[in-house]
Amino acid sequence: MxxxxxxxGFRGVVAEYGTGRRITAVxxxxxxxLRGVGAGELTETLTGRSFGEPERRGKWLLVPLSGPLLLLHFGMTGSMVWDTGETPPHRHDRVTFVLTNGELRYRDMRKLRGIWLAAxxxxxDRLLADLGPDAxxxxxxEFDGVTRARRQIKATLMDQSALxxxxxxxxxxxxxxxxxHPRRQGDRLTEAERGELYRAMRRVLRDAIPTGRVPGRRSWLTGHRDGPHPTCPRCGTALAHGRAAGRTTVWCPRCQPDPDSG
DNA sequence: CGGCGTGTTCAGAA
DNA sequence: CTTCTGAACACGCC
Structure with a gap:
């Protein structure tokens, strides 16, 4: 996710249920x-401290603990779950922060990333020094400068050190x-195209944040990428799929002309 | 058994 | 040096 x-959305969960609450157990x-910290050190450092106001940077969640900070990254399958403490642990609840009013659970199936502790x-800031500006x-x-790189626009937009x-x-x-087209070279985009990209990014993020994920609406590409014979919700053309920037990529061959054959 | 995946990192090729 | 690809990590689903 x-x-x-x-x-x-995870930041909101921590802010609503964690901020100001004391950690009674980990x-x-x-x-x-756990990355670069053992279970013992994490438990000893956190127990007795209170959660501060969480902050999101890119896909990272930072939680200050009046001194040290918790840094959480959710990989492809992670989440932050609030529970009153009555629900039995989920199989993928890897770390549970027990607070005075319930529990915040770091849940993750694949464990591709994890939890860091900064002193x-x-x-x-040093751990996150390579992060680009937040999208x-x-x-x-600044967006113009970033996207003018020569490489494929999809690779740039996915590069966390760029954006x-x-x-x-x-x-x-x-x-x-x-x-x-996601394979277009950034330095060959026109200024009008760069503006369209920027506006699309703002609109997509604005629409997605209240939902807490990329909405699979029928009017969105994301609502069509998994069907058996997906078509473009704008023009009805059969969607194309392939790979770009090392990832499965879906696009409309009519709305997004191929840079090589067009 | 094989393939795939809302992320990241590394080795190696061009 | 830059850019790109594929593999690896770990786990569940088809």
Whole structure:
């Protein structure tokens, strides 16, 4: 699930149920998700501290604990779940933060990423030093600079060090809305096309954040990419699929003309 | 058994 | 140096 809108939703869960609450215990069901910190150190550091106001940077969630910070990344299958403490642990609840009013659970099936512990704000900033500007707040001028790179536009938009927060589904959706083939070279986009891309990104993010994920609406490309014979919701043409930037990619061959044969 | 996947990183090729 | 591809990580589903 997790792209920017999903992580924004997890931030909301932590803000609503965690902020201001004291951690009474930490349960590490699977230390395999802990990165650079052991279960003992994590438990000792966190127990007794209170959750501060969580912050999202790209696909990362930062939770300050009056001194140290928790850094969480959700990979492809992670989530943050609130529970009153009455529901038995889910098989994929890898770490549970027990608070005074219930539990926040880091749930993740594939364990592709995990949880980091930073000693202070500087250490957290160093861990995230390579992150590019956040896709939700980047300005047009900075977006222009980033997307003028020579490589395929999909590769740039997915590159977290260029622009932070977009993933495979969002990038396909944005390119489709902007009518730009995902394999187009960034430095060959016209200024009008770059503007379409920027506007599509803003609109897609604005629409996706309240849902907490990329909505599979029938009017969106994302609502059609999994069907047996998917067609473009705009023109009805059969959608094309292939690979770009190493990922499964879906586009409309009519709305988004191929850069090589067009 | 084989293939696939809303993420990231690394090795190796061009 | 830049850009791209494929494999790897781990797990469940088809």
């Amino acid at each position: 997790p792209e920017l809108p999903d992580v924004e 349960r590490v069901a699977d230390p395999g998700v 202070d704000q500087d250490a957290a 939700l707040t980047v300005g047009r001028r 932070a927060g977009l993933g495979n589904l969002l990038v396909d959706e944005i390119c489709w809305r902007a009518r730009i």
